[in-house]
Amino acid sequence: xxxxxxxxxxxxxxxxxxxxxxxxxxxGLVNRLNALGIRPGKRITKVSSMFMRxxxxxxxxxxxxxxxxxxxxxIIVEPD
Amino acid sequence: MKxxxxxxxxxxxxxxxxxxxxxxxxxxxxxxxxxxxxxxLMKLGEDTAEVIDVPGTYTLxxxxxxxxxxxxxxxxxxxxxxxVNATNLERNLYLTLQLLERNIPVVVALNMxxxxxxxxxxVDLDKLREFLTVPVVPTVAVTGQGMKELVESIPGAAxxxxxxxxxxxxxxxxxxxxxxxxxxxxxxxxxxxxLEDASVKPLTGSLIALVVLAAAFLVVRFIGESLIGxxxxxxxxxxxxxxxxxxxxxxxxxxxxxxxxxxxxxxGEVNFLESFGLLSSGLYVPLAMxxxxxISFYLxxxxxxxxxxxxxxxxxxxxxxxxxxxxxYAIIPxxxxxxxxxxxxxxxxxxxxxxxxxxxxxxISIAVPCAALxxxxxxxxGQHGIQYVAIVYGTLFIAWIILGTIINHTVRGFSPxxxxxxxxxxxxxxxxxxxxxxxxxxxxxxxxxxxxxxxVLVINILYILGVFGAIADxxxxxxxxxxxxxKEAVTALIVGFLRKDVALGMLAPLALTAExxxxxxVVLAMFFPCMATFVVLLRELGAVNMLKSxxxxxxxxxxxxxxxxxxx
Numbered sequence: 001x002x003x004x005x006x007x008x009x010x011x012x013x014x015x016x017x018x019x020x021x022x023x024x025x026x027x028g029l030v031n032r033l034n035a036l037g038i039r040p041g042k043r044i045t046k047v048s049s050m051f052m053r054x055x056x057x058x059x060x061x062x063x064x065x066x067x068x069x070x071x072x073x074x075i076i077v078e079p080d
Numbered sequence: 081m082k083x084x085x086x087x088x089x090x091x092x093x094x095x096x097x098x099x100x101x102x103x104x105x106x107x108x109x110x111x112x113x114x115x116x117x118x119x120x121l122m123k124l125g126e127d128t129a130e131v132i133d134v135p136g137t138y139t140l141x142x143x144x145x146x147x148x149x150x151x152x153x154x155x156x157x158x159x160x161x162x163x164v165n166a167t168n169l170e171r172n173l174y175l176t177l178q179l180l181e182r183n184i185p186v187v188v189a190l191n192m193x194x195x196x197x198x199x200x201x202x203v204d205l206d207k208l209r210e211f212l213t214v215p216v217v218p219t220v221a222v223t224g225q226g227m228k229e230l231v232e233s234i235p236g237a238a239x240x241x242x243x244x245x246x247x248x249x250x251x252x253x254x255x256x257x258x259x260x261x262x263x264x265x266x267x268x269x270x271x272x273x274x275l276e277d278a279s280v281k282p283l284t285g286s287l288i289a290l291v292v293l294a295a296a297f298l299v300v301r302f303i304g305e306s307l308i309g310x311x312x313x314x315x316x317x318x319x320x321x322x323x324x325x326x327x328x329x330x331x332x333x334x335x336x337x338x339x340x341x342x343x344x345x346x347x348g349e350v351n352f353l354e355s356f357g358l359l360s361s362g363l364y365v366p367l368a369m370x371x372x373x374x375i376s377f378y379l380x381x382x383x384x385x386x387x388x389x390x391x392x393x394x395x396x397x398x399x400x401x402x403x404x405x406x407x408x409y410a411i412i413p414x415x416x417x418x419x420x421x422x423x424x425x426x427x428x429x430x431x432x433x434x435x436x437x438x439x440x441x442x443x444i445s446i447a448v449p450c451a452a453l454x455x456x457x458x459x460x461x462g463q464h465g466i467q468y469v470a471i472v473y474g475t476l477f478i479a480w481i482i483l484g485t486i487i488n489h490t491v492r493g494f495s496p497x498x499x500x501x502x503x504x505x506x507x508x509x510x511x512x513x514x515x516x517x518x519x520x521x522x523x524x525x526x527x528x529x530x531x532x533x534x535x536v537l538v539i540n541i542l543y544i545l546g547v548f549g550a551i552a553d554x555x556x557x558x559x560x561x562x563x564x565x566x567k568e569a570v571t572a573l574i575v576g577f578l579r580k581d582v583a584l585g586m587l588a589p590l591a592l593t594a595e596x597x598x599x600x601x602v603v604l605a606m607f608f609p610c611m612a613t614f615v616v617l618l619r620e621l622g623a624v625n626m627l628k629s630x631x632x633x634x635x636x637x638x639x640x641x642x643x644x645x646x647x648x
Contacts, residue, residue, distance in 0.1 A: 048277065048282070051282045057502065061171065066408075067499055068497025
């Protein structure tokens with residue numbers, strides 16, 4: 001089976017959807033994202049990203065969450 | 081009995097809280113904690129129960145200081161009303177499951193119930209009750225719908241014997257519940273949602289931010305000036321001035337009592353800015369100069385808060401704020417500071433680290449003038465032309481950026497990244513908006529007017545006793561030499577510790593040039609916080625950091641004031 005392409009949330013295209021596969025971070029980051037409903041297996045859609053490595057906004061279910069660029073780099077997504 | 085209102089942030093806990101406790105609300109801030117709780121009382125059958133509005137938390141696996149305190153609070157409660165956002169059930173249920181695992185009876189308020197319909201979400205209430213085995217009451221907090229049922233359900237609160245689960249087990253359980261309880265019908269994006277998305281995109285978002293901020297500024301000025309020009313000035317000039325003149329006659333036009341009540345007559349007339357008596361300037365400053373701007377500012381701020389625009393502004397400002405050692409969300413306390421620095425400094429608790437709170441609180445006390453001071457800046461400096469007002473604001477803005485950059489590079493540590501939920505746009509009901517406006521306006525009237533009158537009284541007595549003259553001679557080298565102000569201006573700087581609006585008002589009788597007024601306004605804004613802000617700063621930062629902060633304030637005020645004096 002060919003391995004599917006994976007990118008970080010920071011590098012995803014705007015308006016692209018995908019499924020979170022991994023959060024590359026310590027316990028603290030995993031916990032905080034988990035509390036906002038962002039966890040492996042969750043479908044998300046990227047809404048926007050600010051210029052100059054600004055925050056990334058995503059849609060998770062009925063909520064929008066803004067995530068700093070550094071954190072977004074550590075959220076690995078399998079885009080559709 | 082102690083009832084805790086708990087739930088994710090921004091689900092309507094406080095609205096439910098005010099419904100439950102009504103007018104008999106005792107608001108108290110717990111000292112020593114990082115997050116404030118609001119407590120109130122409610123009638124429950126024959127008894128009175130204590131209700132606590134616990135700040136929002138996503139999880140009991142504490143990830144922040146705020147959540148740690150919320151967890152501690154949980155151990156002291158008897159019943160939890162878990163407020164759940166019905167339009168975002170899945171994520172909200174995570175906290176619900178955690179609460180059910182603990183040994184405390186729970187009732188679930190399924191809030192924003194009306195929103196589920198127009199969002200195409202169907203929730204099977206009976207099935208949800210079956211899964212959770214606790215009372216579930218649909219509510220619409222803004223209209224008060226379901227409040228009666230919620231209160232009636234409290235005695236039936238249950239604590240199912242759920243064993244503690246792991247995180248993955250919880251999500252698996254939630255998956256099963258959502259699958260059976262919630263049904264979502266697909267529907268197209270509304271224009272509201274398009275606007276939501278556009279506000280966080282770089283180009284459209286910046287454009288929207290510019291329009292919103294410019295409109296906010298213009299509306300605040302328009303309403304403020306109209307209230308002054310068409311309502312309050314005419315009232316004071318045509319109705320109150322003749323009364324004061326009669327009083328002046330009765331008092332014989334001179335003497336101690338005359339000086340304190342009416343103040344100095346200028347050309348035989350009461351001059352509300354310069355007379356400086358209790359009943360002349362003492363009333364005119366708070367009621368005719370400051371109050372109109374308090375009303376207009378809080379009307380516009382309340383609208384922006386209730387619509388849900390501010391977090392989006394935070395996203396847009398994030399990159400800039402990082403240069404000041406903060407992240408975008410710090411824009412919220414900063415904007416609050418334009419109203420009053422006290423709630424602004426309390427609001428810095430939404431920031432994660434001590435370092436951020438120090439930076440934000442220091443920058444707010446230095447470079448963010450409160451509405452009262454701004455009203456006086458517009459009133460006094462504005463008489464010489466709007467360009468001078470612009471210089472004051474420009475200087476404060478540049479000081480904000482430069483100081484923030486310096487502090488960011490000198491204080492050890494780093495600034496955490498932004499991670500916030502962005503609420504959907506909502507059209508706030510006008511009743512809630514007016515209620516909030518009234519609470520804030522009343523807060524100003526109740527807290528500021530006694531201090532203003534007290535300040536005017538003390539100033540007059542000290543003036544008569546000649547105390548200010550001695551101080552003025554002593555500080556003349558700095559005030560006159562460095563800042564280029566008449567030596568008497570030092571009294572304004574001292575009074576600035578009481579109220580900055582009164583302090584700036586004290587510069588009015590000194591016949592300053594426009595440039596001197598600019599220097600005076602900037603120094604007064606930056607120099608030292610007013611008493612109320614000082615107390616909050618001391619409590620929030622601790623004595624050592626407060627001293628550091630004060631050092632930064634005084635030195636930067638003198639440096640900036642000196643530079644302005646040289647170049648203007």
